[in-house]
Amino acid sequence: MKNKLEEIRKSHGIRQEDLAAALEVSRQTIGSLENGRYNPSILLAFKIARYFQLSIEDIFIYEEDVNHEQ
Amino acid sequence: MKNKLEEIRKSHGIRQEDLAAALEVSRQTIGSLENGRYNPSILLAFKIARYFQLSIEDIFIYEEDVNHEQ
DNA sequence: TATTCATGTAAAGCATGCTTTCCATTCAAT
DNA sequence: ATTGAATGGAAAGCATGCTTTACATGAATA
Numbered sequence A, B: 001m002k003n004k005l006e007e008i009r010k011s012h013g014i015r016q017e018d019l020a021a022a023l024e025v026s027r028q029t030i031g032s033l034e035n036g037r038y039n040p041s042i043l044l045a046f047k048i049a050r051y052f053q054l055s056i057e058d059i060f061i062y063e064e065d066v067n068h069e070q
Numbered sequence C: 001t002a003t004t005c006a007t008g009t010a011a012a013g014c015a016t017g018c019t020t021t022c023c024a025t026t027c028a029a030t
Numbered sequence D: 001a002t003t004g005a006a007t008g009g010a011a012a013g014c015a016t017g018c019t020t021t022a023c024a025t026g027a028a029t030a
Helices: A005-011 A016-023 A027-034 A042-052 B005-011 B016-023 B027-034 B042-052
Strands: none
Touching: A005 A027, A016 A027, A016 A042, A042 B042, B005 B027, B016 B027, B016 B042
């Protein structure tokens, strides 16, 4: 899964640390999401989407697992 | 988080077992989601939404955590 | 009644999300 | 050159998602 979090966050002129505080997660969590180290839980995805007044689908891009049998 | 999975699944006339197979998860996972034992990962939420051709927000209802400081 | 079908649910174990702590890097401004 | 601000990222530990296995229940039907 890819995401536009860094781009969206920067377009709002907010630092990772302040976004993290607003969402009540750690700064490392935001950094890890932006750099693709892991995917958010659905609860965090909702929090992020609500914070930016976007839908989850606006921020997170699901790529169908075409090679699901390997 | 609440969800409309059972309602949506039934409106499509599909059994838990067949939905599970289509989504490549176990039947227990579907049952657990429908009965609120846990929330899906965002990947599974995307799979479910795509399967029913709905958005994640159409299926899963995020309720703001008003009492976040306890 | 006995059987079958769909669902509920629990337990143990593994994978992943998230935390805290810690240190490194980059860049702007002294 | 040094400092401070923002970010990158690793490690260990806890919480949660998901699996397999197993058993129970209710409804429908042979």
